[in-house]
Amino acid sequence: MLIVALLAACHTPVSREQQIISSQQQLADFAANTELWFGVESNLLDQPSRFTGSISLLNQSAAVLPAGIADWQIYFHLIRRIERTEQHGLLLEHIQGDLHRITATAAFKGLTAGQQLQLTYSSAPWIISYSDFMPRAFITVAGLEPELFANTDTEDFNQFVRPLTEPRQQLRNIADGDKFASMTDARRYRQQQQAMPALSPQALQQRIIPMPQQLQQHSGQTQLHQQWQLSAPAALLHEGQYLQQQLAPYFTLRQPDSLNSAAPQLRLALASTAAALQPESYQLTISEQRITITGADAAGVFYGIQSLLALLPVSPAPVVELPQLSISDQPRYRWRGMHYDMARNFHGLDVTLRLIEHMARYKLNKLHLHLTEDEGWRLQIPGLPELTELGAFRCFDLTEQHCLLTQLGTGPQRSGSGNGYFSREQFIQLLRHARAHHIEVIPEIDLPGHARAAIKAMEARYQRLSLAEQPQLASQYLLSEAADTSDYLTVQNYNDNSVNVCLDSSYQFIDRVISELQQMYRDAGAELRLFHMGGDEVAAGSWQGSPACQQLIAQPDNNVNSVADLKPYFIKRVAQLTAKRGLALAAWEDGLMASPQQPFAREQFQNPQVVVNAWDNIWEWGYGDRAYLFANAGYDVVQSPGTNLYFDHPQEAHPAERGYYWATRFTDTEKVFFYRPDHLYHNAEFTRDGTPITDLAALLGRSLPQLEKPKHMLGIQGQVWSETIRTAAQLEQMLYPRVIALAERAWHKAGWEPDKASTAARTDWQQFSQRLGMVELLRLQQSGSGHYLPPPGALLDNGVVKANAAWPGLAIEYSLDQGQNWQQYQQPLAVSQADLWLRTRQGAVHSRLIKL
Structure with a gap:
């Protein structure tokens, strides 16, 4: 109406x-x-x-x-x-x-x-x-x-x-009412009232993130300065160079001098028994005259370096005091990932390079890049110029001959927010940067749904070459069929974003893109090992009106008897195509579901490895057990739950917090910290409307499968989708510090798991948040990154304002002149006027403002 x-x-x-x-x-x-x-x-x-x-x-x-x-x-x-x-x-x-x-x-x-x-x-x-x-x-x-x-x-x-x-x-218009009331300043104040026992300066220094598996403190301190020598074998040349680069703001270590063998020495080494050690593991020892980092492999040495760097003070100094200690450490999971959607809105190279650096600092090792979407294609592919000349830009062009239709707040100009792409050279630079930080980049080309940018680009290519009277070449990579009358509407309200899976040209296009990707990886000195095909949210009704699909269905002996068979048909062909190129295949979970409770049979996809991102942990929808279903069916699983690890969701239940909220009303840093990947069902705490879950099996209406094949559980991954994230600054506010909490759980299995209500769990969180507020946020700022700060809690009681902060180390400031001038809050304020503004601040970053 x-x-x-x-x-x-x-x-x-x-x-x-x-x-x-x-x-x-x-x-x-x-x-x-x-x-x-x-x-x-x-x-x-x-x-x-x-x-x-x-x-x-x-x-x-x-x-x-x-x-x-x-x-x-x-x-x-x-x-x-x-x-x-x-x-x-x-x-x-x-x-x-x-x-x-x-x-x-x-x-x-x-x-x-x-x-x-x-x-x-x-x-x-x-x-x-x-x-x-x-x-x-x-x-x-x-x-x-x-x-x-x-x-x-x-x-x-x-x-x-x-x-x-x-x-x-x-409040959301939910049938039984929205139990997640919008956060108020007073409610936030009451939630933050619990006093946190402060760590001593020594304990704070040693509470590195992620927490090592074992840390043994010895008596004494070690002074590290420029007179120390750095020793590293040729196999660790890069790691030694990286360490010197990170120490540069403090001092430069000397090269080994055989004439001065008594000089204090920092040694990097590979373990002689590396074959018996877990990959990426390391040992770090600090004594008075010797610091040794020994790794099972180069990655292990690199992570040992990160632990050493984490012991340094935030402010550079010519002499650094280090505790004498021994660390023995190894990762909890081999897949410790972060997914970044740069396709909805493109944010540029610099912010991506910073993301790689921060992932490495906190020992994350997989960067899943969502390169294509309905709203944009973000990677230059040689020989297919329309993909970026048209598909990487949105503007006002209803014919879509010069750009895609404007979306997501871009406005009418090609210069608007969210437009752009990586050139081939920039992507190779990104791959080299990731390789130098021991991070594997997983490229995702989203197919067959979410592919509008590619479809429109290849239609433009078809028109260009048709006008040049090259009909065969024009249709070589066509992804759509002019006579297709299929009628559908996606969740994102598109009716033309499904690649036609019945055209051989669609598979020629995929193979061409993969071939170019492989060459970029080679040129970067890296190896493409896994291709992510997306596979998610293919709209019902796709291909119903396609003559090519009706012709395919009519052919005997191809196991395609109806439109319902076309999705597995597509996956099989892509699985075979990637296998021929020596690549594993990955997809989002809904792309591999035969029914709501049954994955496709693993055997039908002829590829040695198929990885699935299990994301749909919406308990009341009945999908919260899919990670176990896939692992038990023989798929390799990366836990990617929307309820806990989607960083495009608000950080608080408040209308001013950015993000969608379809999976959960909010996901703050504490919720990420308390995700328990080894105890999946313990994470089922609330339904979407905020009702506490006391009996998950009863809620789902069926018995819950248990994990039978834990070897297929590769690890966990955070996700950030960028529909509402138009700038690099907004992106970093959504990423950090939640990425740091993700890294803690991906690397370190806490002794309190799964009991998050235990005293040990609460103490662990308090110590983590103290380290976060007093150290890690400042490190982020030093690197040029922004981050989120929770706003203060505030209570107005009989003319007196009381305020508190979520994490130790955050200053609280107030203003009496609408933010023109700020003063530090140190004790309850007696106010005679209502126009009082408050914020938290750490370094150069402050929270959103609240007004009493």
């Missing part, structure tokens, strides 16, 4: 000062001086899983939107699909993805200067966060360049989203 209210008279004659838009200057003036606002009217409707929202226009320009049909259109981004509706002279319709349009019909009465127009619509399921709205709405007029509404051309939601302050705006 669409209701349109004109809040000022609609029949005001056009004065000489008010002109119908006919020039670029008039259009620019209209967009600069007309405000467009989004709002949530209510989520708490009689019908569950729906909400009402509003779009308002306030014309403060001298230009006029004329009555009747005209050649103007307003485009805006909204993640909730609004059905086509016409009322009171305006037509609101969905275009593709999150792009919507408003146009005038003959019944429209016009919008003159000083008038405000409000449209109220209904959609599903709900909107409770500012980041659900996208910036950069714009207006177009035939023959003119689009112009952005100036108040929406910002990442500050306060400039274009009405306040979300009422329960009807902050």
Whole structure:
């Protein structure tokens, strides 16, 4: 339903000062001086899983939107699909993805200067966060360049989203009610009241992250300085160079001097019995005149170096005091990963290189790069220029001959947020950087769904070569079929993003991309060992109207008897293709499910290794046991649960926190820290609406399988999807410090697991968070990275404000002049005015502001 209210008279004659838009200057003036606002009217409707929202226009320009049909259109981004509706002279319709349009019909009465127009619509399921709205709405007029509404051309939601302050705006419209109330300053204060016993400076120094398996402290201190010699065999030349590079802000170690053999020495070595040791393990010993790092392999030495570096003070000094100790350490899992979606929104090379460096610092070793999506293709492929010339950019081009349709708040220009790609040379640089940090890069080309960027690029290639009268070459890599009448709609509201799995050209395209990837890895001195095909969220209805698929189904002896057989058919062909190239295959779990409770038979995919990311840990949906189902079926599993390890979800149940919330209402650093991968079902604490889970089997309505083949459990992986993350700064706020908590659980199995309520568990968290707040956040800042800080808790009691911080080491500051000046909070404040602002701060980074 669409209701349109004109809040000022609609029949005001056009004065000489008010002109119908006919020039670029008039259009620019209209967009600069007309405000467009989004709002949530209510989520708490009689019908569950729906909400009402509003779009308002306030014309403060001298230009006029004329009555009747005209050649103007307003485009805006909204993640909730609004059905086509016409009322009171305006037509609101969905275009593709999150792009919507408003146009005038003959019944429209016009919008003159000083008038405000409000449209109220209904959609599903709900909107409770500012980041659900996208910036950069714009207006177009035939023959003119689009112009952005100036108040929406910002990442500050306060400039274009009405306040979300009422329960009807902050609670989800769930059948049994939303049990996750929005966080308040007072509730946060009460949650943070528990006093944390402070670690001594010595204990804080030695509480490195991730925690080593064994650490034995000896008496005495060792002074490390530039007179020490660094000794490393040729096989560890790179590791020695890396150590010198990291020590450079402090001092440079000397090269070995045979004439001064009595000099203190830092030695890097490979274990003579390495074959008997676990890969990546190491031993670190610090004595008065000798520091030795011995690894089972070069990676182990590298991780020993990280532990040594973690003992250094944050501020460089010419002499460093180190505790004398012995560390014996090895990883909990061989797969300690981080997935990064750079396809929805591209953030550039620098932030990715920093991610690699931080992963290495905390001993993570797999970087899963999500390179392609509906909204973008982010890697240059030689010989297929359209993939990046068209597929890496979004702008206003309804024909999609020059760019993809604008999405996710990019706006109308190719220079808008989220656009771009890695050149071949940049990707090779990235691979070399990862290899130098002992990180394997897993490339993902998402297929057959989520492939709109590739499909549109190859259609453009087809048109280009067809015009050049090269029909055979034109269709060589075509991913779609012009005669396909399939009717479907994806979760992200696309109806044209499924690669046609019945075309041989689709497999030629995949093979070409893999071939080019392999060559890039070779040129980087690395080896591509695993190809991730995505496989997730293929919309029902794909290929139903494809003549090529009907022809394939009609062929005998190919085990394709219906459209339902096409998905495993596709996976088999990709599995065979990758196997021929010596590659293992990986996919997201839903791409490998034969039914909601049954994976495809592992044997039918003729590839020695198939890895699955088990992500759909939504307990009430009945899918929380899939990691065990896949492992028991012979797949290698990487636990990637949406409920605990999706870092695109909010860090607190509050409308100002960025991110989607379909898997869980929030995922803070503490929740990541307490993920228990060896005890999967212990993580089932709440349903999506916030109801505590006391009997998981009863909730799912069936008995729970147990892990029968633990050898197939490779490890765990964090995920960040970037629909709401348009800038590098936003990305790092979502990543850090949750990545650090991920690393703790991936490397170290705590003795308290699975009992997170035990005294040992709470003490471990308190010590971890103290190290985080007082050391690791400053290290992030030193490297040039931003990060998230939890806002303070605050309680106003009889005119006195009490405040506290989530982690030790965070300063609390207050302002009495709307943030112009800040003072340090040291004790409860007696305030005589209500306009008090608070924030936490560590170094140069501060939290979002809260107002009392």
